[in-house]
Amino acid sequence: MKNIQLIFFALSILFISQIIKAQNDSVTAFSTRVLASPLQSPPFPGSEWDGAPIIGLPNDETYYPLQKFLHLVNKKNGIKFYGWVDGGGDISSSKYSNAPTAYDLVPNSVQLDQAIFRIEREPNTVQTEHADWGFLVDNIYGMDYRYTIAKGIFSDQLLKHNNLYGYDPAQVYALLYIPKVAEGMLIKAGRFISPSDVEAQWAPDNYLYSHSLMFTVDPYTFTGVQATIRLSKYIQVEVGAHGGNDVAPWSNSSNLNGMAMLRWVSKNNNNSLYGGITSIGKGHYTNEHDNLQMVVETWGHRFSKKVHMMTELYYMWQYDAPIGGTVIEGPPESYFMGTGMGALVPGISSAVGFVNYFQILISSKNYISIRNDFLNDTQGNRTGYATAYSSHTIGFAHHFNNTFTIRPELRYETAYGNGITPYDNGTKKNQYSLAADLIVRF
DSSP: OOHHHHHHHHHHHHHHHHHHHHTTSSSOSSSSSSOSSSSSSEEEEEEEESEEEEEEOOOOOOOOHHHHHHHHTTTTTTTTTEEEEEEEEEEEOOSSTTTOSSSSSSEEEEEEEEEEEEEEEOOOOSSSOOOOEEEEEEEEEEETTHOOOTTTTHHHHHHOOHHHHHHEEEEEEEEEEESSSTHHHHEEEEEEEEEEESSSSSGGOSSSSSSOOOTSSOEEEEEEEEEEESSSSSSSEEEEESOOOOBOTTSOOOOEEEEEEEEOOOOOOOEEEEEEEESOOOOOBBBOOOOOEEEEEEEESSSSSSSEEEEEEEEEEEEEEESSSSSOOOOOBBBBOOOOOOOOEEEEEEEEEEEEEEEESSSSSSEEEEEEEEEEEESTTTTTTTTEEEEEEEEEEOSSSSSSSEEEEEEEEEEEEOOOOOOOHHSSSEEEEEEEEEEOOO
């Protein structure tokens, strides 16, 4: 615990120093109610620092092949239809399973990671004259459903059957924009991706193909209500309530949790902080399902137009939970053998995660990304093994055009506990992999 406090203290001092420094920076030009975007997209996955909804940002006007085909049908109402297919493969030192690594789960094979079909309408938050509405529906099929699935929503595919492939309506929410509250308020109600992460569930939103170990074991989706309130170009707050991580409100594992987040950007948009409490409630593991409590902070920093980094730190905990967390009842399969209820750990089970992404822009179509991350799963609640881990990845992304992107990478990861071998179904202490994926948008 002392080491955790020292880490948080050191990062807090660093964050505060950046805030103080930024107050003297000049304001960049902007053409809307927000600052000029800090990042070049493409080739980077996005032009803003994080996945927070940004009030005042113009809607995305990129049209993919399906949308162009249907454009005449929905031009007036603003509804968009689009999606992507992401397939990938790897060469791994493991034979049966890459777990606890997520997404590229099956070693030495090529798999369909995710096929997404999205229906969306974005409210116009640039204008301040009238209310507007929107919605989003994300449908996923593929291996990655294993990480987005929520108990009570088609969850038997994973929790009862341990299927490699499945379907999940991962996001289904409505939006209401009210411009006269502060400088604008956006209300989201339904099932949505949890804040705040450097990484995201969807392939086009990530710097690399694979994910950090700390992302693998944190909350994926919430179902509830979230209000984002803009106080200025530089500050937004989020407050909300939800039924717990990766669980439907009608499930017998649902628990009421609160949320409070703050997003700040510097005047020159070279620094961004986004974090707070994503889940706070009683925190008791319930009916074979996690009830994770979490505080998190992400920091984006731009060194120059070509070099930037993203850093995230979190602390998670819950009470009276078993080793391995949420129970997959089986049957065990070679790609994932960790089924059944683990041994109960009375009291608190906690985890600390840290990740840094360092990006170098090579050209308008290419960038290099270097990721280093650390996870300390103190009681084994998150991975099934009570140990600390680190992983180190270097990857390259090539953006052919708005339709095709390829991302090869080289990764090494290891566990530090004496005699603990969490990789390849409990037989290896570390793992090497060479992997790549192809994203095709439609």
